[in-house]
Amino acid sequence: MSALLTGKAFEVRVGPSQAERNAKQVLTLLANFADENDRAWPSVDTLADKLECSPSAIKRALRILEAKGLIVRDENYGTRYGADRSPFVYQITIDDAEQVTKQRRRAKAKAKEREKAREQRGFTRDTPRDTTAEPPRGFTNDHDGGSHVTPRGGSHVNERGFTREPQTLIEHPIQHPRESTRANKTENQRRQTLTEFQPDETLQALADQLGFNLAYELEKFRDANTAKGTYPADPAAAFRNWLKHGAELGINGKPTDGTMPALAGGESELERRARKLVDSSTPLKRRQPDAERRHAWIPAVARLLGKGRPAPDIVALICTGNPEELNEIGIEMDDLEEIA
Known part of the structure; x- marks a missing residue:
């Protein structure tokens, strides 16, 4: 991946047509694949997947780039491999390519608006003697309302010939492949250490x-x-x-x-869960308002939990079950009224 080459590719002028704009996207992606010698060899399918287009569109874009001299197919490099898997290696040659002309349309429009407003107020650029014309805040005649130097010392590209280094934006992977491999290896080692721990x-x-x-x-x-x-x-x-x-x-x-x-307190884990169920379940509280009598159900509820019976099923059984059947499993319901 060449960040500098990718930045240069963004500044190259390819053409105004849709096919040429597509070719510029392919050129930028090739620059992103390029090695330190400005060579890239991704397959057509890879480029098509990355740009979400058809392979025929990629081939057409590559032909446009070759015709404009922005890439050169390296035939000799491909002969190092077998004929059935010989890659197309492209040499990216954009150092002398035509650059995009940047136009600061917004700055020009604002400058014209300010000049028009000054003329409407009766001001001119000719200042009378012994007077000082103070331009509006943030306005300078030399820079058309803007500054050529950024707060960090960089220079803008404008119609007066000031240039700057190309800016690039490349999506780097969140985690380096080596770091991912190292993390997986560490996790596997810790899992094995835990298994063997005595x-x-x-x-x-x-x-x-x-x-x-x-x-x-x-x-x-x-x-x-x-x-x-x-x-x-x-x-x-x-x-x-x-x-x-x-x-x-x-x-x-x-x-x-x-x-x-x-x-x-001498309770088992199942008894603790049973106590929590009979104390917190609203349907069980309605079924038996007396907490002391509900606590008498704890051993039976614990046995049901020990058999793998889910808590909602136990609540439904106590609330809607036959009192005689409940008495048989240890849940006394003789003095309770059945819920309609």
């Missing part, structure tokens, strides 16, 4: 001190990071924080038979 004696001692089952917590730690797609750079430090954070939350049970660990 706690040492210090982590085992910390788990025993806090009352955790080390194997169970390690499995939860790996699953949580995999689910979120985050792989810590230091699994040992992250797992240490995991254990400490669990202790702060009061999750200090040590399952030995495959059941869920007890939370603070």
